[in-house]
Amino acid sequence: MDELISKAISEKSYSYKEYIDMTEKLLSEGKTTGPDQSSEMIEYTKLNLVRMNRIEKTKGINEQLINSLSSLDKELIWLVISEPWCGDAANIVPVLAYIADINEKINFRIILRDENPEIMDRYLTNGGRAIPKLIIFDSISGKELAVWGPRPATLQKEINRIKSTPGYSIDELKKTIQLWYAENKTKDIQSEILGLIKNLKNN
Structure with a gap:
């Protein structure tokens, strides 16, 4: 971990509770995170807060x-790059936070994508700043x-399929994504993180 990431964690990162509190505070002021303060982005953030709270209850x-996780004997930092207006993040970040909470040796921290472009640009997906991203470090x-x-x-495979269809609708794509999360009930997220944990144990 270099100085840039270390400094971001120490000076600009949030616990999951702090992330929720920050989101609620901004919404109470009619704002969201990032440079785009349009009514659309604020509405996305409101909807995502509801989604995150729903996941917390279920x-x-x-x-x-x-x-x-309980038998993982390593001091780790789980650094998540996120934004409260991001629909994928609203469905994934709470799950990652609850998973990390199982083991007290995991320090779970969140940084905002648009406040940390240099870090985000190290973890691009097909050249894009797609979030959320989880990066795990040895503490x-x-x-x-x-x-x-x-x-x-x-x-992701389903999204790629839809995007390859001529004349696909962005609105329909968004609906498909949210329906997938609702029906999957975090199973694939948990399964992939389990595989990741097993790999950490073997290395």
């Missing part, structure tokens, strides 16, 4: 993942151990 981490050595995101592979 969270259920599978037993295999709990057992794997002691600072070594980067894993990167995950911006969404589960099955969903």
